[in-house]
Amino acid sequence: MRYSQLFGKTSKTVASDADSINAKLLTQGGFIQKEISGVYNYLPLGLRVLTKIQNIVREEMDKIGGQEILMPAMTQNESWITTGRNNMDVLFHFKGQGDTDLVLNPTHEEVVTPLAQKYLFSYRDLPVAVYQIQNKFRNEARAKSGLLRGREFNMKDLYSFHVDEEDLNRYYEIVKKAYFEIYKRLELDDITVLTFASGGAFSQFSHEFQTINENGEDTIYLCEKCKIAINKEIIDTQKTCPECGGDKLKTVKATEVGNIFKLRTKFSKAFNFYYSDSKGQEKIVEMGCYGFGPSRTMGTIVEIFNDSKGIIWPKSIAPYHVHLVGLDLFDENIKTQAEKIYQDLLDKNIEVLFDDRVDVTAGAKFADADLVGNPIRLVISKRSLENGGIEFKKRNEEKSEILPLDKIFSRI
Ligand code: ATP
Ligand code: MG
Secondary structure (H helix, E strand, O other), rough: OEHOOOOOOOOOOOOOHHHHHHHHHHHHHOEEEEEEEEEHHHHHHHHHHHHHHHHHHHHHHHHOOOEEEOOOOEEEHHHHHHHOOOOOOOOOOOOOOOHEEEEOOOHHHHHHHHHHHHHOEEHOOOEEEEEEEEEEEOOOOOOOOOOOOOOEEEEEEEEEOOOOEEEEEHHHHHHHHHHHHHHOOOHHHEEEEEEEOOOOOOOOOEEEEEOOOOOEEEEEEEEEEEEEEHHHHHHHOOOOOOOOOOOOEEEEEEEEEEEEEEOOOOHHHHHHOEEEOOOOOOOOOOEEEEEEEEHHHHHHHHHEEOOOOEEOOOOHHOOOOOOEEEEOOOOOOHHHHHHHHHHHHOOOOEEEEEOOOOOOHHHHHHHHHHOOOOEEEEEEHHHHHOOOOEEEEEEEOOOOOEHHHHHHHHOO
């Protein structure tokens, strides 16, 4: 991609209402643009990052047998009355044709349960797990912190259906492992901990995946031995590490990036969702649900991987792998060489953002490269060519070096 043609530019000024590092850097870098409070546009750079996170999640869900579907953003209020959740504060209600009461879904148990009921009748049809990656709507009391707490935000939600609790427990552990695979690929595994939280109406515990960072909204109590934590909301009932029983818990700030629940029969009961077992007897379906927030995770990553100059993306989700800065491009010879390198990178399927602007200073181009945060910066200029090639620098390192033009591909 040529920077000169990119939709969405970097900006030096900080939006006056940017209340967090991620809101500030993502807006300044040309990744997102606020629409209204808690609702964002994703520009090409931002959408590339979000899509990469979603694809990592998608691959890991597919690996554990999740089947991707897409459910609608809206449904009838009736379904929410059925489960008794129609008065939740976060629900956006509106009227459709014929004065029907509609809802923008903040989560999809009310949609997926009756949907599954249309296809799953017998023990032979179970277990099944379906997921979607889609926008959710919640009228949060305080939308804030950029992508961390939105009113419209992206979620991956997986739902599983089982013949009994034992099978639900089995699958629940499989999902836990898959989540850690995801955090590993996002370079968050070292700082993301399984956290015991209140299971609410569902069970004694649910599990959250909390990414430790000083700007996190949540307080958790971490057992450093087990790397397992307890959420503030249950510390009164659970004062020791659920794994080792230890009572040396450290208080840390964290952001909830995932949340998994054993729903058990709460929703199957509400919708009368039964299957027939091998003896032809009617049995209630057991359910689990597993949420992951790609947009909140994107914001969290920016909160963690940054310096005074901008974002430092993990390789797996950087918008581009290489940021190619062309300088002195008014010189035809340099321009030709820069264009050739750009073309060579494209031919080798290396994702490259080429800053081909002629009327922008070197300083401004370097500042933009640091702000946008792609892992590798290449600079081709009069000076680099005089020194024997092209300057190579990693975003997360200070040192740079000059490489001969034909040597860069082995380093990328
Ligand atoms: P929270 O406790 O932070 O309000 P939640 O427990 O209500 O979140 P879930 O319903 O479990 O969240 O949603 C699953 C995932 O979706 C969360 O782990 C989080 O990553 C993401 N998520 C939830 N609410 C928001 C939001 N308002 N903005 C962005 N992401 C969110
Ligand atoms: Mg939660």
